[in-house]
Amino acid sequence: MDPLTALFNIGSSIIDKVWPDKTQAEAAKLKMFELQQQGAFAEIQNGFNLMLENVKVNANEALHQSIFVAGWRPFIGWVCGVALAYNYIAMPFIVWVTKCFYPEAPQMPTLDMTELLVLLGGMLGVAGLRSREITAGKR
Secondary structure (H helix, E strand, C coil): CCHHHHHHHHHHHHHHHHCCCHHHHHHHHHHHHHHHHHHHHHHHHHHHHHHHHHHHHHHHHHHCCCHHHHCHHHHHHHHHHHHHHHHHHHHHHHHHHHHHHCCCCCCCCCCCHHHHHHHHHHHHCCCHHHHHHHHHCCC
8 A cells, every 4th residue: 555545544534533423524535535636646647747748858859950969869779789689699609600610719708788788678668667567557
């Protein structure tokens, strides 16, 4: 249970003790519930507005004439793609061919895939928190 709901449950029990009249208590609970809903909707609206602003910034960046402004996302995407291709396709093949013909050849350098996958996951929107929200049904 989230802290806000727990707080409103406590408030509901306090209302029951303060107002002995059931109709007044129910009216106070309804008002408290409306305030809770308005706060939740305001939070959702703020998050939605933030996402819209982010989309506008991304669109403005993509339309920019300068390659240094419009090209940074594709550049990072290509760097991540080339690094993944090297690490999972090219390097194993090159190592295999090299070991077949030159067994004494030194080992090829490997990439630290942890940082690369974090960067690529962030670019693709594959964040753990967002995935957790989707699986929990909080779209």
